[in-house]
Amino acid sequence: MGTKFKYLSPEWAAEVQKRAGEKLTPEKMKHITSSMLTVNTNCPDGKDRAVYYEMADGVVTEVSIREGKPPKAEFTITADYQLFARISRAEVKARSALMSGKMKLKGPLVKALKLSPLVDRLNEVIATIPTEF
Amino acid sequence: MPRKAISNKDPYFVDCKGRVKDVQAAMARQGIDVYLGSRLRTLSWTLDAFCPWRSYVVVPPKGLPTAITFVIDAARVADDSWLDEEHVQGYGPMGGQDQIALLTGLIEPHLKGGKGVVGIESGMGNYLPEGHLTQYEYECLKAALPKAEFRNAHDIVDRLSLIKDQGTVNRFREASRIVDVGHREVLKAIADGGYRGMTETEVGGLAAYAMRKAGSEWEWSFTGGNEIASGYRTGLAAGACTPASRRALKAGEALMVDLHAMFKLGLGDHSHNYFLGRATKRQKWHANNFVDIVKLCLRTYRPGISPSQLADEMQDFCEERGFAEYMVPGFEHGIGVTGDEWRIGLNDGPFPYWTNPDHRYQKGEMLICAMQYACPEENIGFRYENPILIAEKGCEPMSRFPLGVEVV
Numbered sequence: 001m002g003t004k005f006k007y008l009s010p011e012w013a014a015e016v017q018k019r020a021g022e023k024l025t026p027e028k029m030k031h032i033t034s035s036m037l038t039v040n041t042n043c044p045d046g047k048d049r050a051v052y053y054e055m056a057d058g059v060v061t062e063v064s065i066r067e068g069k070p071p072k073a074e075f076t077i078t079a080d081y082q083l084f085a086r087i088s089r090a091e092v093k094a095r096s097a098l099m100s101g102k103m104k105l106k107g108p109l110v111k112a113l114k115l116s117p118l119v120d121r122l123n124e125v126i127a128t129i130p131t132e133f
Numbered sequence: 134m135p136r137k138a139i140s141n142k143d144p145y146f147v148d149c150k151g152r153v154k155d156v157q158a159a160m161a162r163q164g165i166d167v168y169l170g171s172r173l174r175t176l177s178w179t180l181d182a183f184c185p186w187r188s189y190v191v192v193p194p195k196g197l198p199t200a201i202t203f204v205i206d207a208a209r210v211a212d213d214s215w216l217d218e219e220h221v222q223g224y225g226p227m228g229g230q231d232q233i234a235l236l237t238g239l240i241e242p243h244l245k246g247g248k249g250v251v252g253i254e255s256g257m258g259n260y261l262p263e264g265h266l267t268q269y270e271y272e273c274l275k276a277a278l279p280k281a282e283f284r285n286a287h288d289i290v291d292r293l294s295l296i297k298d299q300g301t302v303n304r305f306r307e308a309s310r311i312v313d314v315g316h317r318e319v320l321k322a323i324a325d326g327g328y329r330g331m332t333e334t335e336v337g338g339l340a341a342y343a344m345r346k347a348g349s350e351w352e353w354s355f356t357g358g359n360e361i362a363s364g365y366r367t368g369l370a371a372g373a374c375t376p377a378s379r380r381a382l383k384a385g386e387a388l389m390v391d392l393h394a395m396f397k398l399g400l401g402d403h404s405h406n407y408f409l410g411r412a413t414k415r416q417k418w419h420a421n422n423f424v425d426i427v428k429l430c431l432r433t434y435r436p437g438i439s440p441s442q443l444a445d446e447m448q449d450f451c452e453e454r455g456f457a458e459y460m461v462p463g464f465e466h467g468i469g470v471t472g473d474e475w476r477i478g479l480n481d482g483p484f485p486y487w488t489n490p491d492h493r494y495q496k497g498e499m500l501i502c503a504m505q506y507a508c509p510e511e512n513i514g515f516r517y518e519n520p521i522l523i524a525e526k527g528c529e530p531m532s533r534f535p536l537g538v539e540v541v
Contacts, residue, residue: 095462096445099490101483113371114509117458 004132007085008040008049008065012131016051017063019125026058029118033057034111036119037066037073040081049081053122060122075107075115090127094119145307145397147300149181149215152293156192159289166249167240168192168286169274172264173472175254175290176200177398182214183350183471187232187264191239201235233270237277244281251278252286257486260475261355291479294469296497297522301470304399305499305520309531311347311394312401315359316534318343319390319405324541328382328409333361337377340392344401349394353471354402360391363409368514371461373505384410387513387538398470402501403532404516408540416513420538422456423506423515427536430464430502434494434521434528440465440477441490459514461505468501468520498523502530 005012036053043049050070054062070076077094083102086092095116097103105112140146156179160168170179170190177183179190179198186203188210193199197220202210204223211221224232240251251274256265265287275283297305319340323331337359341352352358357376364386366375375389382388386409394401406423408416429450433443444464451457467477467488477500482489494500502521507514515538521528 093445093448095448096441099441099444099462110370113461114458116462120452120457 002130004130007088007131007133008043008051010065012129013051013063013065015129016126017060019129020060020063020122023125024058024060024121028121029055029058029060031058032115032118034075034115035073036075036077037070038084039070039076039078040084041078043081073107075105075112077103077105079103085133087123088126088131089133090124094123143300144303145300145399147181147298149179152179153192153198155293156289157194159293160192160194160252160286163252163286163289164250165252165284165286165289166194167243168252168289169236169240169266170254170290171266171270172254172287172290173262174264174294174469175287175472176264177470177472178290178294180210180214180216181398182210183398184210189232189236191236193243199239201232201239204230233273233277236274240274240278240281244278247278247280250282250284252289253283254287254290255285256287256480258475259486262472263475264472288479294473295478296495297469297499301399302499302522304397304470305401305468305522306399306531308349308394308396308399308401309403309520309533310401311344311349311396312392312403313532313534314347315340315344315349315392315394316390316403316405316532319392320539320541323382323388323407323409326410328388328541329384331382332379333363333366333377333382334379336361336382336388336390340390344392344394347394348396349401350397351395352393353395353400354393354474359393360389360404362389362391362514362516363387365509365512367406367516368507368509368512370507370509371505372507372514373461373503373516382409385412387416387515389514389516391516391518395471400468400471400474400520401532402468402518402520403534404518405534406515406517406538408538410540412540415511419456419459419506419508419511419513420515422451422454422459423504423517424536424538425454426450426460426506427502427504427517430504430517431519431521431528431530434502434523435526436494436496436523439491439493440488444490456506459506459508461507464502464504465500466503468499494523496523496525502528 039050041048050066188202200221204225207223211218360375361377362375367387367389388407391404451460477488478492504517520531
């Protein structure tokens with residue numbers, strides 16, 4: 001058994017960034033420059049916790065865990081911790097969760113539709129990380 | 134006496150009297166004394182006439198409904214509909230003849246002592262001609278009928294109009310046949326270099342002329358009639374709305390032709406795509422992706438499946454084939470007689486006044502199988518639209534124009 005990373009821990013975030021750097025080329029990520037915040041509500045300890053992603057020219061330059069007042073991002077996606085956990089395990093697709101209303105998106109929708117396959121690629125990478133929820 | 138003889142032997146016969154009786158039965162069950170319809174879909178469905186001006190229909194608990202429309206069009210609506218002149222009134226800017234005065238006069242007799250329940254049609258829509266009761270109309274009616282209770286009741290008509298009767302289905306089939314005449318005319322005109330020197334508006338116009346000759350009453354879509362897009366306009370991000378522009382057609386580009394016809398309020402809506410003059414290997418790769426997913430989608434529509442289930446299956450296919458980023462993640466829109474173009478079924482989903490993603494299609498429902506492929510960075514996109522009837526097994530696509538993306 002290899003190392004398991006605790007979901008939403010700084011170590012997990014560092015692993016996401018490492019694997020994204022290895023597996024997602026700037027070409028695959030369409031050289032996008034954007035930022036995204038995923039707000040996990042109702043974490044097991046009762047807190048809300050966010051993951052901040054920053055991308056520059058198709059490279060994931062930052063993945064960090066934030067508590068308290070989150071930074072501004074181009075896109076903010078809010079959902080229950082359990083739902084994000086299921087997405088991270090590739091049990092649910094982000095698009096389906098958005099269309100069912102269980103997940104909320106804040107940010108320009110036309111651009112979000114263009115970027116959604118790239119987010120799917122990032123989620124596929126996240127799903128490869130051995131994670132403890 | 135109705136001005137027109139209505140025969141149930143006519144293939145396009147719709148039983149408007151029966152529809153009104155069904156509305157009245159539902160009103161009785163829901164404790165509604167009188168129903169005030171204002172949405173275009175309700176007017177089309179109950180009156181069987183096109184009502185382009187602000188119009189209303191007042192359905193009493195028993196007997197015939199009365200329509201109210203702008204006085205300049207009232208005689209024509211009466212002539213087209215199954216109702217007689219007494220039951221189609223005209224409003225205008227004269228004492229006692231404004232909209233609120235006429236509505237109050239029709240509603241009040243059904244409220245005992247002024248008390249009772251008035252069913253209204255309130256809500257929101259992304260579809261411009263929806264026709265919900267406005268805040269101003271509501272406030273005026275509330276002031277005129279202070280003891281009445283106004284209750285939102287559009288679900289009555291939504292539920293009753295969901296499954297299409299044979300006459301309505303036949304109207305849609307005829308509208309689709311007419312649309313196919315338009316497509317054949319466009320193909321004839323643009324083939325063999327005929328597109329050179331033509332503009333998008335011209336393509337829309339020549340299709341309109343061919344369809345009118347074939348019996349279409351109107352290129353009904355409020356999105357600019359026939360939607361035509363060429364070049365980069367075919368591939369605008371998520372862009373499934375392209376009123377024809379004055380852009381000239383150019384060799385090496387894609388052309389999207391989305392035609393609309395109307396036959397007795399039944400709607401034709403079919404899109405076909407071309408390459409002008411030539412196509413690169415990469416352009417053909419996009420086209421093959423698109424044609425394959427359309428084929429799969431048409432094979433997948435069936436009773437029991439839901440919009441979200443179908444979208445998941447289509448999305449899996451796109452991902453497998455590596456073109457998910459180009460597919461707009463929606464595969465349908467609603468359709469009914471004119472004025473009913475957007476939401477499918479009832480207002481019972483997670484997003485108010487949008488299609489419920491978990492709606493289960495049933496035999497006899499109609500929708501538009503609608504798909505948009507868009508690759509903005511390569512200035513290319515395609516659209517497919519076709520009215521389909523959910524059948525016992527699978528679906529019946531109404532346009533028969535052969536599916537493909539041809540180089541012309």
